[in-house]
Amino acid sequence: xxxxxxxxxxxxxxxxxxxxxxxxxxxxxxxxxxxxxxxxxxxxxxxxxxxxxxxxxxxxxxxxxxxxxxxxxxxxxxxxxxxxxxxxxxxxxxxxxxxxxxxxxxxxxxxxxxxxxxxxxxxxxxxxxxxxxxxxxxxxxxxxxxxxxxxxxxxxxxxxxxxxxxxxxxxxxxxxxxxxxxxxxxxxxxxxxxxxxxxxxxxxxxxxxxxxxxxxxxxxxxxxxxxxxxxxxxxxxxxxxxxxxxxxxxxx
Amino acid sequence: xxxxxxxxxxxxxxxxxxxxxxxxxxxxxxxxxxxxxxxxxxxxxxxxxxxxxxxxxxxxxxxxxxxxxxxxxxxxxxxxxxxxxxxxxxxxxxxxxxxxxxxxxxxxxxxxxxxxxxxxxxxxxxxxxxxxxxxxxxxxxxxxxxxxxxxxxxxxxxxxxxxxxxxxxxxxxxxxxxxxxxxxxxxxxxxxxxxxxxxxxxxxxxxxxxxxxxxxxxxxxxxxxxxxxxxxxxxxxxxxxxxxxxxxxxxxxxxxxxxxxxxxxxxxxxxxxxxxxxxxxxxxxxxxxxxxxxxxxxxxxxxx
Numbered sequence: 001x002x003x004x005x006x007x008x009x010x011x012x013x014x015x016x017x018x019x020x021x022x023x024x025x026x027x028x029x030x031x032x033x034x035x036x037x038x039x040x041x042x043x044x045x046x047x048x049x050x051x052x053x054x055x056x057x058x059x060x061x062x063x064x065x066x067x068x069x070x071x072x073x074x075x076x077x078x079x080x081x082x083x084x085x086x087x088x089x090x091x092x093x094x095x096x097x098x099x100x101x102x103x104x105x106x107x108x109x110x111x112x113x114x115x116x117x118x119x120x121x122x123x124x125x126x127x128x129x130x131x132x133x134x135x136x137x138x139x140x141x142x143x144x145x146x147x148x149x150x151x152x153x154x155x156x157x158x159x160x161x162x163x164x165x166x167x168x169x170x171x172x173x174x175x176x177x178x179x180x181x182x183x184x185x186x187x188x189x190x191x192x193x194x195x196x197x198x199x200x201x202x203x204x205x206x207x208x209x210x211x212x213x214x215x216x217x218x219x220x221x222x223x224x225x226x227x228x229x230x231x232x233x234x235x236x237x238x239x240x241x242x243x244x245x246x247x248x249x250x251x252x
Numbered sequence: 253x254x255x256x257x258x259x260x261x262x263x264x265x266x267x268x269x270x271x272x273x274x275x276x277x278x279x280x281x282x283x284x285x286x287x288x289x290x291x292x293x294x295x296x297x298x299x300x301x302x303x304x305x306x307x308x309x310x311x312x313x314x315x316x317x318x319x320x321x322x323x324x325x326x327x328x329x330x331x332x333x334x335x336x337x338x339x340x341x342x343x344x345x346x347x348x349x350x351x352x353x354x355x356x357x358x359x360x361x362x363x364x365x366x367x368x369x370x371x372x373x374x375x376x377x378x379x380x381x382x383x384x385x386x387x388x389x390x391x392x393x394x395x396x397x398x399x400x401x402x403x404x405x406x407x408x409x410x411x412x413x414x415x416x417x418x419x420x421x422x423x424x425x426x427x428x429x430x431x432x433x434x435x436x437x438x439x440x441x442x443x444x445x446x447x448x449x450x451x452x453x454x455x456x457x458x459x460x461x462x463x464x465x466x467x468x469x470x471x472x473x474x475x476x477x478x479x480x481x482x483x484x485x486x487x488x489x490x491x492x493x494x495x496x497x498x499x500x501x502x503x504x505x506x507x508x509x510x511x512x513x514x515x516x517x518x519x520x521x522x523x524x525x526x527x528x529x530x531x532x533x534x535x536x537x538x539x540x541x542x543x544x545x546x547x548x549x550x551x552x553x554x555x556x
Contacts, residue, residue, distance in 0.1 A: 033256065035253065035256065036256040073551070073552040075550050076548055077550070083542060086363065086550070145548075150551075180263055218258045226486050232481060232491050236315035237314060
C-alpha cells in the first residue's frame with residue numbers, strides 16, 4: 001500500500017491528482033418562493049486517497065460558489081459645476097451576481113497567487129474587466145468599488161476560516177445565500193490544497209430558480225408581456241374599485 | 253414578513269411596502285397628486301432597481317388614482333371634458349417622453365437629468381404655490397376678501413374654444429392640450445403621474461376652480477400612467493405585479509382616507525401643505541446633488 005502511495009507521489013508531476021474529492025450539499029435546488037428570505041447551504045464531503053506521509057503539510061479546503069455571470073457598468077461621480085455628476089465609467093465584462101469563497105484558513109495561505117490566477121478563486125480574480133478605456137488611469141479602483149458595493153449587499157463574501165476539516169478527510173461549511181438572489185445555475189467549486197497548491201478539485205452545481213406563483217408571474221411577464229401588463233392594470237384597478245366600494249359600504 | 257419580488261428579484265419586508273403605499277395613498281387622496289414623486293425615490297431607498305421602481309410605480313398610481321377618481325366622481329368634482337382634452341395631450345406626451353428617456357439612457361446621464369428635472373420643477377412649483385397660498389391666507393384673514401375678476405388672457409384669445417361646464421370655463425383647447433403633452437413628457441421621464449405639475453397648471457394657467465382640479469387631474473393620470481405601464485411591461489419587462497399589489501393595497505386604503513381629509517381642509521391650507529411637501533422633496537434631492545456622496549461609484553445595468 002505504501003509503495004503504491006509512493007508511486008502515486010512520484011507520478012504527481014503528471015496532472016493526475018492523488019487526492020479525490022467526494023462532496024454533497026444540503027440542497028441542490030434552491031427554490032425561490034414568495035416568502036424566500038435567503039437560504040443556508042451546508043456543503044460537506046470527504047477527501048479520498050490522501051497521502052499519508054510524515055511532515056506533510058495539512059490539507060486545506062477552499063469552496064467557491066458563483067452566481068450567473070454578466071456584464072455590469074461601474075460609474076464614478078465627479079464634481080462639475082457644483083453638483084456631483086457621473087463622469088467616468090467602465091464596463092466590467094463579466095462579474096458574478098453572487099460570489100462566496102470559503103476556506104479552511106486565510107485564503108492567501110490556503111491558495112498561492114499563481115493557483116488563484118489559474119483557477120480564478122478569490123473575489124477579484126472572479127471578475128473580468130478587460131479593455132478598459134485608455135483615458136481612465138485607475139481602472140482597478142472601479143473593480144474595487146464593485147467588490148466593495150457588492151460586499152456591502154452581502155452578495156460577495158470572503159469567508160476565511162469557515163471550512164472545517166476533520167482528520168484530514170472530512171470537511172464541511174455553511175454558506176449563507178442572501179435573499180436578493182438571481183435565478184440561474186450556481187457553479188460550486190471545491191478545491192483541496194496543500195501548501196497552497198491545488199491537489200484536488202470538484203465542480204458541482206446549485207440550481208436557483210423561482211417556483212410556484214413567482215415562476216408563473218416571471219414567465220408571463222417575459223413570454224406574454226402585453227397580457228401581463230393588462231393583467232397588472234386590471235388587478236390594480238379592481239383593487240382600487242374594491243377598496244372604494246368597501247369604504248362606501250362602511251359609510252352606510 | 254419578507255416577500256421575494258419576482259421581477260425586481262429582491263426580498264423586501266411586506267409590511268414596509270404596505271406602509272409606504274398607505275402613506276403615499278393618503279397624500280394622493282388629499283392633494284390629487286399620484287404620489288409618484290415621493291414613492292419612486294422611496295423605492296430606490298429600499299433597494300428596488302430603479303427601472304422596476306419607475307415602471308411598477310406607474311401601475312400603482314393607476315390603482316391609487318382609480319379609487320380617488322371614484323370618490324371624486326361621486327362628489328361630481330371631475331370635469332370629464334377637460335380631463336379628456338388633457339388626456340389626449342398626455343398620451344402624446346408620454347409617447348414622446350419614452351423616446352426622450354431612451355435617448356438619455358444612451359448617453360448614460362439619465363439619473364442626473366431625472367434628478368435635475370425634479371429639483372427644477374419641484375422648486376419652481378413648490379415655491380410659487382407656497383407664496384401664492386400664503387398671500388391668499390393673509391388676504392382672507394385681513395377681512396377684505398376681493399373676488400378677483402376672471403382675467404381674459406391668452407387662454408381666451410386662442411381659437412378652438414370649448415365650453416367646460418363643470419369648470420365654468422369657455423376657453424381654447426390649445427392650452428389644456430399643451431399642458432397635457434408637457435405633463436405626459438415629464439411623467440414618462442420622471443416616472444411619476446405628473447399631478448404635482450398638472451394641479452398648479454390647471455389652477456394658474458387654465459383658471460380652473462380648485463375643487464374640480466384634483467378629481468380631473470386624477471382622471472387624466474389614470475389613463476396616462478396606464479398607458480406608461482403597458483409600454484414598460486412590453487418593452488422593458490420591468491412591471492412587478494407583486495410589488496404593485498402590495499403598494500396598492502396600502503395605497504387604495506390611504507387614498508380613501510386622504511380624500512376625506514382633503515374634503516374637510518380648506519383649499520388654501522391644502523395648497524400650502526402640498527407646497528411645503530414639494531419643497532421638502534426638492535431640497536432633499538438638491539442636497540443629494542450638492543453634497544459629496546459617501547459612495548462615489550455606482551453599479552448600473554450593462555450596455556452603457
